[in-house]
Amino acid sequence: MTIIPYSINRKETWDAFIDLSKNGTFLLKRGFMDYHSDRFFDCSLLIYNGISPDDEFKENRLTTRDLAAVFPANWVEEQLTVYSHQGLTYGGLVTLPDVTQKEVMEMMESVIGYYRDMMGARRLIYKPIPYIYSNIPSGEDLYALFRAGARLERRLVSTCVSMQYPMKMATLRIRQARKAVDHGFYIDRMTEGDSETLCEYWALLEHVLLKYHNSHPTHSLQEMQLLMDRFPKNIRLYTVRHEKRIVAGAVIFEWRKVAHMQYIASGEEGREFGALDLLFRHLIGERYKQFDFVDFGTSNEDGGRVLNEGLIHQKEGFGGRAVCYDTYEISPLPALPNPPSNSPLQEENKDATAICTVPYLDLRRISASFEPELTAEVARVVQGGWYLLGQENEHFSKAFAEFCGAKHCVPTGNGLDALTMILVAYKRMLGWAEGDEVIVPSNTYIASILAVSRAGLQPVLCEPLLDDLLINPDGIEPLITDRTRAIMPVHLYGRVCQMQPIMEVAQRHGLKVIEDVAQAQGARYHGLRAGHLGDAAGFSFYPGKNIGALGDAGCITTDDDALADYVRAMANYGSNEKYLNLMKGLNSRMDEVQAAVLCLKLRRLDEDNEARRRVAEAYTGGITNPLVALPKMPSDVSENVWHIYPVRTPERNALREHLSKAGIGTMIHYPVPPHKQQAYAEWNALSFPISERIHREELSLPISPLMTQEEIRRVVKAVNEFRI
Numbered sequence: 012m013t014i015i016p017y018s019i020n021r022k023e024t025w026d027a028f029i030d031l032s033k034n035g036t037f038l039l040k041r042g043f044m045d046y047h048s049d050r051f052f053d054c055s056l057l058i059y060n061g062i063s064p065d066d067e068f069k070e071n072r073l074t075t076r077d078l079a080a081v082f083p084a085n086w087v088e089e090q091l092t093v094y095s096h097q098g099l100t101y102g103g104l105v106t107l108p109d110v111t112q113k114e115v116m117e118m119m120e121s122v123i124g125y126y127r128d129m130m131g132a133r134r135l136i137y138k139p140i141p142y143i144y145s146n147i148p149s150g151e152d153l154y155a156l157f158r159a160g161a162r163l164e165r166r167l168v169s170t171c172v173s174m175q176y177p178m179k180m181a182t183l184r185i186r187q188a189r190k191a192v193d194h195g196f197y198i199d200r201m202t203e204g205d206s207e208t209l210c211e212y213w214a215l216l217e218h219v220l221l222k223y224h225n226s227h228p229t230h231s232l233q234e235m236q237l238l239m240d241r242f243p244k245n246i247r248l249y250t251v252r253h254e255k256r257i258v259a260g261a262v263i264f265e266w267r268k269v270a271h272m273q274y275i276a277s278g279e280e281g282r283e284f285g286a287l288d289l290l291f292r293h294l295i296g297e298r299y300k301q302f303d304f305v306d307f308g309t310s311n312e313d314g315g316r317v318l319n320e321g322l323i324h325q326k327e328g329f330g331g332r333a334v335c336y337d338t339y340e341i342s343p344l345p346a347l348p349n350p351p352s353n354s355p356l357q358e359e360n361k362d363a364t365a366i367c368t369v370p371y372l373d374l375r376r377i378s379a380s381f382e383p384e385l386t387a388e389v390a391r392v393v394q395g396g397w398y399l400l401g402q403e404n405e406h407f408s409k410a411f412a413e414f415c416g417a418k419h420c421v422p423t424g425n426g427l428d429a430l431t432m433i434l435v436a437y438k439r440m441l442g443w444a445e446g447d448e449v450i451v452p453s454n455t456y457i458a459s460i461l462a463v464s465r466a467g468l469q470p471v472l473c474e475p476l477l478d479d480l481l482i483n484p485d486g487i488e489p490l491i492t493d494r495t496r497a498i499m500p501v502h503l504y505g506r507v508c509q510m511q512p513i514m515e516v517a518q519r520h521g522l523k524v525i526e527d528v529a530q531a532q533g534a535r536y537h538g539l540r541a542g543h544l545g546d547a548a549g550f551s552f553y554p555g556k557n558i559g560a561l562g563d564a565g566c567i568t569t570d571d572d573a574l575a576d577y578v579r580a581m582a583n584y585g586s587n588e589k590y591l592n593l594m595k596g597l598n599s600r601m602d603e604v605q606a607a608v609l610c611l612k613l614r615r616l617d618e619d620n621e622a623r624r625r626v627a628e629a630y631t632g633g634i635t636n637p638l639v640a641l642p643k644m645p646s647d648v649s650e651n652v653w654h655i656y657p658v659r660t661p662e663r664n665a666l667r668e669h670l671s672k673a674g675i676g677t678m679i680h681y682p683v684p685p686h687k688q689q690a691y692a693e694w695n696a697l698s699f700p701i702s703e704r705i706h707r708e709e710l711s712l713p714i715s716p717l718m719t720q721e722e723i724r725r726v727v728k729a730v731n732e733f734r735i
Contacts, residue, residue, distance in 0.1 A: 012079065012117060012721070014125045017055035025057070028078050033108040034145040036266040038099055039083055042241045046234060047098035051085035054093060056125065058082065058118050080106045080118050084126075091133040093126045101336060103139040104152045115151035116158060120376070123159060123341065128368045128674070135341040137161065141334055143171060143304045144269055158379045161339040167309040168318060170326035171334040172295055174303055180292070181328035187285030188292045191251070194284040196258065198293050201248035209236060212250055212260045212276075219276040224312065228274060235262070249294065251277075251286040259286035263294070268303035270294065275308070291329050307331055369722045371676035371713050374554055378561075380717055381611060388607045389561075395603075400583070403606035408566075410610055414533075415542040417568040419575035422601035423582055426529045426551025426565035430462035430499070432599065433525050433547045433567055436577040437497070438466055439594070447496045449525075452482035454702040455501040457685045459527045462549070468496070472686060472694075474701045478643045480504060480657065480709075484512035491516075497523040502531035502541050504680070505557070505623075505654030506645065510536050510544045517545075525549065528568075532557045533620045535649040542568040552605070557620060557654050558612045560605040622716035623653040626723055630656055630712060633727035638662060638735065640708075655680055658730075659708040666733050667710055673729040678711040 017025060022041045029035035037043060044053070058080040083102040084095045096102040104118060126132040137156060142148040172178075201208045213232045220226050230238070239246045250260035259281035262274040272294075277287045291307075299305050307329075309315075310322040378385060392403060404422050412420035423429045437443065449463045453472035463470040471490050476483045482500050498517055500508040510524075517524045524545030528534075532550060534541040542548040547569040552560040567578050580587045585596025631641055640659040645651050657680060660666050667677050684706040686694035712726055 012121045013059045014121055015057045015059060017053065017057060017081075021057065024078065025055075025081055028057075028081055029105065031107065032081075032105045033110070033147045033149075034140045035081075035105040036140070036144050036264075036269075037242055037245045038264070038266075039081075039102060039105060040242075043238060044083060044096065044098065046237060046241075047085075047096075051094075051096070051098055052088070054084050054086040054126070054130065055096075056082040056084065056122060058121060079114070080104055080110070082122050086130065086132075091131060092136060093130070093132050093134070094136045095138055099138070101138045101140045101144075103137055104155075105140070106151070108147055110151065112151045112154065116155045119152060119155035119159060124368070133342065136164065137339045137341060139337060139339070141169075141336060143306065143334060144266065146267070156339050156341065158382050159341050160375070160379070161341040163337060164340040165315045165338040167311045167315050167336040167338075168323070169309045169334045169336055170307040170323060170331035172305040172307075172329060172331045174295075174300065174305065177295075178327070178330035178332065180295075180330050184288050184292065184328040187288035191285040191289035194253070196251050196253050196281075196284060196286055196289055198290060199250050199252050201250065203243045204240075206236060208250065208257070209239070209248060211257050212248060215257055215260070215278055216274055216276040219278065249290060249298075251281060251290050253280060253286075258284075259290060261287075261290060261294075269306060270299045270302050270304070271306040272308050287325075295329055305331075306334065309336055368674035369676060369713050369718075369725055371678050371711070372555055372715055373717075374559070376717055377559075377715060381615075384611055385608065388611050389604055392604050392607045398603045399600055401603050403603040403610070404601060407601070407606040407610050407613075410613055411566060412568060414613060414616075415540045415548075415568050417543045417548075418570040419568065419572070421567040421569075421575055421579045421582065422606060423565040423567060423578075424599035424601065425563040426527075426549055426553065427458045427462055427465075428582070428597070428599035429549035429551070429565040429567045430459065430525065430527060431465045432578045432581050432597075433549055433569075433574070434462060434466035434468060434497070436574055436581060437523055437525075437547075438468065440573065440577060441496075443468070443496050444494075446494070448492060448494045449497045449499055450487055450490055450495065451499045452501050452503070452702075453686060453699040454480065454684060454705050455503060455527070456529075456681060457688060457690070458529070458551075459499060459501050460685050460691070463499070469494075471495070472697075472699060472702075474699055475503075475705065477701055477705070479506060479645075480642070480705060481506060481508045482513075484509050484516065487513065488516050488520075491520050491522070495520065495522060497525055499525045499527055500545070501527040501529075502534060504642070504651075504657050505531050505534065506642075506651040507531055507534040507536040507541050507544070514545070523547075529553070529556065530654040531652055533616050534652045535647075543570075546571060547574055552609055557623070557652055558609060558616050560601075561608055562605060564601045564605040564609065565599075566601070619716035620652040622718075623714055624648055624651070626714050626716075626718050627651070627653040627656055629723045630714075630727060633723075634658075634730050636731050636733055638733060639666065639730060653714055656712045656714045657709050658712060659705070660710065661708055662735055663708050663710050665735065666730075669733050670726075670729050673725070673732075675726055675729050676713055680709060680711050681706060 026040050029040050057078060059077050060079045082104055084093050085097050086093055139152055216228055245265050247263045250257045259277035261272045264271040264273055295305050307326040310319045312319055408420040408422060445467045446469050448469045448471045450471045450473050451459050452475050454475045460470045473482050473486050473490055475481055481503055500513055502508055526545045526548035528541045528548045529551035531541045536544055550566045552564040569575055580593055581596040582599045584598060585592045585594035631644055634641060638660055642657055670677050684702045686697050686699055
């Protein structure tokens with residue numbers, strides 16, 4: 012879908028689409044909307060299918076062909092807020108009759124993304140078009156609002172007579188109408204161009220509103236005259252007269268099968284002798300009997316906070332039922348809290364200085380794709396009242412162990428704890444000494460190395476291969492000493508390591524193999540899942556992972572019964588039974604909410620990983636820039652789940668700046684190698700040239716299971732356009 016901002020040159024296209032739409036009314040035509048132009052900054056949009064933003068848009072080419080929807084809106088700079096539309100009673104997404112739920116969700120996502128990324132909007136105030144105005148009553152945009160995290164800001168109550176299912180007219184209303192006839196009242200309709208009648212009625216209207224409601228008409232007399240001149244077949248004035256004087260009346264907005272009463276007023280004489288009763292009975296029973304609905308309008312005051320029960324009672328007396336006019340507030344930006352400056356999430360989001368139309372990773376969009384089940388699962392757990400070590404953990408442990416093919420899964424508080432506890436457990440169980448060695452790749456994220464250090468063991472760094480960026484199996488054996496106890500292969504960037512030669516080295520030297528699977532959930536090697544290739548494995552479910560929690564979470568998988576029992580107790584203060592502590596443990600438990608969320612997301616993990624592969628294949632097949640080295644594709648596609656798509660170039664910073672200007676978000680995984688970090692100052696003089704080159708050249712392109720073809724195309728195009 013392509014978003015095109017509205018301009019005056021597209022007025023005819025806009026109006027023609029309103030006529031074709033399933034829910035547009037004449038209020039949404041430009042002749043009605045544009046009279047507000049001196050009060051509101053218009054930021055309406057046209058949503059097209061089949062048109063590329065790179066096309067040369069000529070006005071005569073932008074017709075209703077391929078136009079899928081329009082979105083009436085205005086912009087308030089001081090509030091950084093988009094309204095849909097402040098000058099209208101309603102004004103949500105206007106679509107064609109055959110639109111689908113999925114298409115509307117995509118449209119709403121595109122609209123929200125446009126206002127967020129192109130205008131810097133913080134809020135969207137959305138007023139859906141009530142179902143009574145739709146040719147095909149439906150609420151696709153209401154579900155899209157829910158998916159977008161909208162909250163109901165205001166609800167106005169209207170009273171609407173369904174002509175197919177009217178309620179019985181109250182006896183009092185019938186009597187009042189007869190009383191009006193007996194008094195000599197009669198009904199008159201203003202003819203086109205009769206400004207004298209309009210002036211007389213407007214004076215009555217202003218008097219009534221001021222006296223009884225302390226308010227004024229939204230439209231001035233001059234504005235109403237202008238609108239009636241523009242829409243003579245849609246805006247009508249019906250009055251009740253007595254001896255030629257206007258004693259009551261109502262302005263009626265007509266659209267298709269709905270008559271909407273506006274500006275209803277009755278003077279003292281009209282109130283006393285039932286003028287409005289006569290008028291309403293005539294309009295419902297005669298003038299609009301072929302319509303589907305007669306809408307009396309809202310009965311709220313004070314911005315919707317107060318309901319005028321007298322008006323409700325009067326309107327319902329004519330057989331009306333309640334119809335709500337709602338207003339929703341959406342926060343277009345990701346609803347994630349600002350992480351602390353030392354959080355890894357801060358690192359992932361520091362591209363925010365540039366406005367990204369293709370974000371590196373939109374976590375809110377991913378969460379929204381699991382709705383409404385995601386919110387329902389969280390609510391179910393919260394309402395259940397059991398938040399730790401309950402059935403949700405049991406369900407997840409069983410499901411994830413089966414997914415990996417492992418015998419045991421032990422949930423933990425995070426991935427770092429998972430790796431640390433495996434090492435600590437083996438150290439205690441097998442009698443490893445303080446300072447014994449664990450071989451880890453030199454280009455991994457520092458968490459892998461921190462786990463070794465936290466366990467009181469010594470990390471020994473092994474260089475990776477440049478072609479797949481993974482630990483070099485041939486480089487492991489030369490590093491083994493009489494103090495080496497384990498190898499920790501890290502399935503970096505989503506690709507599983509060459510485990511067969513690693514396992515052969517480990518078996519020759521009697522070493523444990525502990526997989527770091529933080530970035531490769533679901534990957535396979537020779538048919539087996541990562542997490543079931545060594546003696547034990549640690550997983551992270553940090554929100555940005557292929558399967559992410561709504562916060563920190565992790566787990567351990569293993570076939571080792573003794574290890575599973577040990578780490579299960581260690582994670583719970585060293586206790587298998589409350590208040591009986593077998594060891595000096597720690598608190599590292601997955602809460603029930605995260606377990607329920609992960610159970611839900613696990614069902615779609617293989618599908619999401621396959622979607623990531625399609626993005627990676629499109630990048631690999633489409634990026635042809637000789638300045639950019641692409642990652643090596645595995646011979647077996649199941650070996651890589653593409654948590655990250657890492658490219659390399661000596662001009663990494665220039666490429667990143669180029670992509671940022673093109674609206675493409677990127678990340679660096681990772682800018683500083685572990686041996687150059689201050690945390691390991693004792694290593695700073697060491698040289699690991701392959702690792703240093705990777706950290707100097709690596710740049711991660713956007714990748715997620717929800718990327719659209721248009722987003723992928725934009726990334727490929729931008730990378731190919733990079734020049735030094």
